[in-house]
Amino acid sequence: MIRVLLVEDNPGDAKRAIEMLREKEKDEIEVIHVERLSSALRRLNQESFDAIVMDRTLVDTHGLDMLDLIQAALCRLPIVVLGEKDDEAADRQMIQHGAQEVVIKDGSTAGQLIRAVRHAVERKKAEQNLSYLAQQDPLTTLANRVLFRDRMVHAVAMAKRKKQVVGLVLCGLDYFKETTWEFGKEAGDLLLKETADRLKKCLREVDTAARLAGDEFTCLIEGVNSRSDMEIVGSRILKVFAQPWVIEKKEVPVTVSLGLAVYPIDSQEIDGLFTSAKAAMECAREAGGNRYCFPLLQAA
Incomplete structure (x- = not known):
């Protein structure tokens, strides 16, 4: 079971994202929805999640530093950003500040969003494993x-x-x-x-x-x-x-x-x-x- 925290302030977009995430794998993906970043941070400090899916307009409003804050506070959870339109420069900035994937709301299928979440989770696990191996002695598992x-x-x-x-x-x-x-x-x-x-x-x-x-x-x-x-x-x-x-x-x-x-x-x-x-x-x-x-x- 993958627990996803959806941060979306638009009720219609939130409903659609939830339906997409649950469309094919409702028994494998659990979605918790909040509207504000402050609520997201509170839930993240109280509960365990595997990934965050958040609206790009929230990042635009609060600044890219908000992504840095989430990453620093939450052991670098994988983040998938939902964008209104295709903006390569903005997408690159999101990824540079910690987002794993950027998915365009209009035109994306349920399968594409689910794959983005799964890939983000798997990629983050791989990164964390590489980081672990880079700092641990492989024979004894002690610090290197x-x-x-x-x-x-x-x-x-x-x-x-x-x-x-x-x-x-x-x-x-x-x-x-x-x-x-x-x-x-x-x-x-x-x-x-x-x-x-x-x-x-x-x-x-x-x-x-x-x-x-x-x-x-x-x-x-x-x-x-x-x-x-x-x-x-x-x-x-x-x-x-x-x-x-x-x-x-x-x-x-x-x-x-x-x-x-x-x-x-x-x-x-x-x-x-x-x-x-x-x-x-x-x-x-x-x-x-x-x-x-x-x-x-x-x-x-």
């Missing part, structure tokens, strides 16, 4: 380097304004290469997936875990007050990672080395924070692994 850095930039900017602290954890698996050599690449992939699952168990919803490359993972910890809070995070990760790792019914000696860094104590720049955390992680590895280190501090 690009998304993680974007969240770091946002977190550090917020912390700077509010004079707060942000924590960064770099995680490297100990004995990962040796285990992969012995059991093969497939086993290595299983270890990486298990690492992602274990990290998720250690973090809150407001935190972010990401896979940077190979067996190197990282975590963004927001809302911490000091290095003491990061010690708690580090200890929690070590405890979870200390649980047995089993491949082909054989326990393998995989542990984790953690580098902990805190903004603004260890660096006031994002790259500097990563450098500090990297050095701390190497310190933990050189000390035998299965521990955490802060920059310039002894392993714990």
Whole structure:
């Protein structure tokens, strides 16, 4: 079932659009009609819809910024615009501001309008899927380097304004290469997936875990007050990672080395924070692994 919100202030046009959408697939398309954009925004905030069909004259009256507002507020729902006449320049503007399709009221059939709605929904889903893939690590489904850095930039900017602290954890698996050599690449992939699952168990919803490359993972910890809070995070990760790792019914000696860094104590720049955390992680590895280190501090 596709739920469509129809925004049309002309009763006659609204009736015709509803009849067209229900003509062939009345059991597959549900249409909710409102006359004003304010009513549409209210309904969209209260209910779930799959697409918006709206009159172009409403956009003309309120300006193209209204399309931007709807897109920003509603996770980019697909929008089909109903136009009075064929206007290629206006149609191009609508699409540039977020509309998926433009359908001319006069001369369009029910099939054309239904196809426009379905295509808009499918295209939007495809766009969202591509966006997801561009920001996620395909193996572990964690955030990738690009998304993680974007969240770091946002977190550090917020912390700077509010004079707060942000924590960064770099995680490297100990004995990962040796285990992969012995059991093969497939086993290595299983270890990486298990690492992602274990990290998720250690973090809150407001935190972010990401896979940077190979067996190197990282975590963004927001809302911490000091290095003491990061010690708690580090200890929690070590405890979870200390649980047995089993491949082909054989326990393998995989542990984790953690580098902990805190903004603004260890660096006031994002790259500097990563450098500090990297050095701390190497310190933990050189000390035998299965521990955490802060920059310039002894392993714990």
